[in-house]
Structures are given as structure tokens and as C-alpha cells.
Amino acid sequence: MNILANPPTLDFTRAKIVPQSYFHSDISVKSNFPARRSRETRLIYRGPAERQPISVVHMASSDVNTKDDRISRISSSIRVIPDFPKPGILFHDITTLLLDPTAFQDTIDLFVERYKDKNINVVAGVEARGFIFGPPIALAIGAKFVPLRKPKKLPGEVISEEYTLEYGTDIMEMHVGAVQRGDRAVVVDDLIATGGTLNAAIRLLERVGVDVVECACVIELLELKGRDKLGDKSLFVLVSST
Numbered sequence: 001m002n003i004l005a006n007p008p009t010l011d012f013t014r015a016k017i018v019p020q021s022y023f024h025s026d027i028s029v030k031s032n033f034p035a036r037r038s039r040e041t042r043l044i045y046r047g048p049a050e051r052q053p054i055s056v057v058h059m060a061s062s063d064v065n066t067k068d069d070r071i072s073r074i075s076s077s078i079r080v081i082p083d084f085p086k087p088g089i090l091f092h093d094i095t096t097l098l099l100d101p102t103a104f105q106d107t108i109d110l111f112v113e114r115y116k117d118k119n120i121n122v123v124a125g126v127e128a129r130g131f132i133f134g135p136p137i138a139l140a141i142g143a144k145f146v147p148l149r150k151p152k153k154l155p156g157e158v159i160s161e162e163y164t165l166e167y168g169t170d171i172m173e174m175h176v177g178a179v180q181r182g183d184r185a186v187v188v189d190d191l192i193a194t195g196g197t198l199n200a201a202i203r204l205l206e207r208v209g210v211d212v213v214e215c216a217c218v219i220e221l222l223e224l225k226g227r228d229k230l231g232d233k234s235l236f237v238l239v240s241s242t
């Protein structure tokens with residue numbers, strides 16, 4: 001991914017379109033920005049100066065066709081912010097992917113192409129960012145969407161699983177009755193880091209007899225080896241970050 005070391009100022013409140021040059025080329029942004037100011041939406045980054053986006057290497061994951069142009073668009077639309085939410089964390093921010101309708105649509109299409117003929121009747125999305133990608137996939141393949149939520153958010157009777165995160169611990173809950181024994185599920189999230197979250201999601205669903213066919217993420221942080229925590233459960237990711 002080619003993210004600017006010193007990006008132009010960003011104003012998310014006024015942003016309608018993300019200048020693609022911001023993500024793709026420092027040269028075009030730095031040289032073109034003043035001249036094109038009146039025609040482009042200006043984005044003002046309000047975060048601390050030390051948390052400017054940085055470049056990291058993203059590659060097509062080994063799960064996808066490396067010749068698929070959609071992958072490079074998706075990869076270059078993901079922003080990486082150092083030291084968020086804690087020092088030492090390289091935060092992979094998918095909100096910039098959502099600002100690019102083509103990259104967002106490509107992301108959904110790639111998942112739909114994979115799951116449309118697999119007899120999946122449950123798409124389980126992990127709060128919060130799995131709630132962005134999961135519902136459009138569920139609608140497109142004709143499956144129900146089941147939210148896996150942070151504690152004390154669901155009003156009905158729940159079952160819970162505790163898990164460890166890259167930066168803390170958490171509890172995941174699911175409504176009793178949302179799924180049935182024998183359902184076939186795919187678990188959707190934006191990113192796998194340590195794998196603790198997806199592991200908890202799998203445990204939650206399998207406890208009530210659901211067949212978790214696969215987990216699906218946009219991004220895998222390879223160094224954290226989250227895949228290992230999923231045992232023999234299949235994981236499908238679009239881009240890998242090193």
C-alpha cells in the first residue's frame with residue numbers, strides 16, 4: 001500500500017469523495033493538490049500529528065486470485081495509523097475503504113462470489129466492523145444476518161464467550177434462538193489480528209450446533225498468526241499485511 005508519509009489535511013466532516021491520489025501516489029497529491037483545491041473535496045486529518053498514516057506492505061492474500069485488479073484497489077484504500085488505539089499498534093483503518101464505493105462494492109462482491117453457492121444460511125457479523133461487511137453479503141446470498149455483539153447490548157437472552165484481543169479482553173454475545181442446530185454459517189469481520197475474536201465467534205456458534213463453514217475477513221495481520229488460533233477452521237482473506 002502506498003500511503004503518504006505526510007498526507008494533505010483531512011476534513012471528514014466535509015468529505016464526500018476521497019481523492020484517489022491520496023491513497024495511490026504521494027507525487028500527484030503533493031503537486032496537484034493546491035491547483036485542484038476548488039474541485040476536490042479537502043479532507044482534514046484532525047488526529048495528532050504523530051499519528052499520520054504510514055505505508056505498510058499489503059499483498060493479495062494467498063486465498064485470492066493475485067491477478068484480480070479489485071484486490072489492489074481494496075488494498076490501497078486501507079489506511080494504516082501508527083500507535084492507535086495504543087502505542088505500538090498499527091491500526092488498519094477500513095473507514096477509508098468505505099469512502100471508495102468501488103472498493104467497497106468490490107469487497108462485497110468478492111465475498112459474495114465465494115459464498116453464493118455454498119449453501120450458507122447464516123452470516124454472523126462481529127461487532128463493530130463485521131456489521132459493515134456482513135449485512136450486504138447476507139442480503140446478496142439470501143442468508144440471515146446474526147450480530148455477535150459486545151456485552152450488554154442485546155436485549156434478549158444471550159450466550160457469551162470471553163476472549164483476548166491484541167489490545168485488551170472482551171466478551172462476545174449472541175441472542176439465543178438467532179441460529180438453529182445444523183445452520184451453516186460464515187463469520188465475517190474486517191480484520192484478523194491474534195485470532196481471538198474469530199475463535200470466540202466460532203465457539204459461540206458451535207456451542208449451539210452451527211456448522212461454521214468459514215471465517216471471512218478483509219485484512220489479515222500476518223505477523224500475529226491469528227490463523228493458527230482457528231485450528232483447522234477455514235479462513236478466507238482478501239489482503240495480507242506484513
Ligand SMILES: O=P(O)(O)OC[C@H]1O[C@H](OP(=O)(O)OP(=O)(O)O)[C@H](O)[C@@H]1O
Binds near residue numbers: 127164165189198
Ligand atoms: O484477531 P483479534 O486479535 O481478535 O482482533 C480482531 C478484532 O479486533 C477489532 O475489533 P475491536 O475489538 O477493536 O472492536 P471494534 O470493531 O468495535 O472497534 C477487529 O475489528 C476485529 O474484530
Ligand SMILES: Nc1ncnc2[nH]cnc12
Binds near residue numbers: 092166
Ligand atoms: N492492528 C489493528 N488494526 C485494526 N483493527 C485491529 N484489531 C486488532 N488489531 C487491529
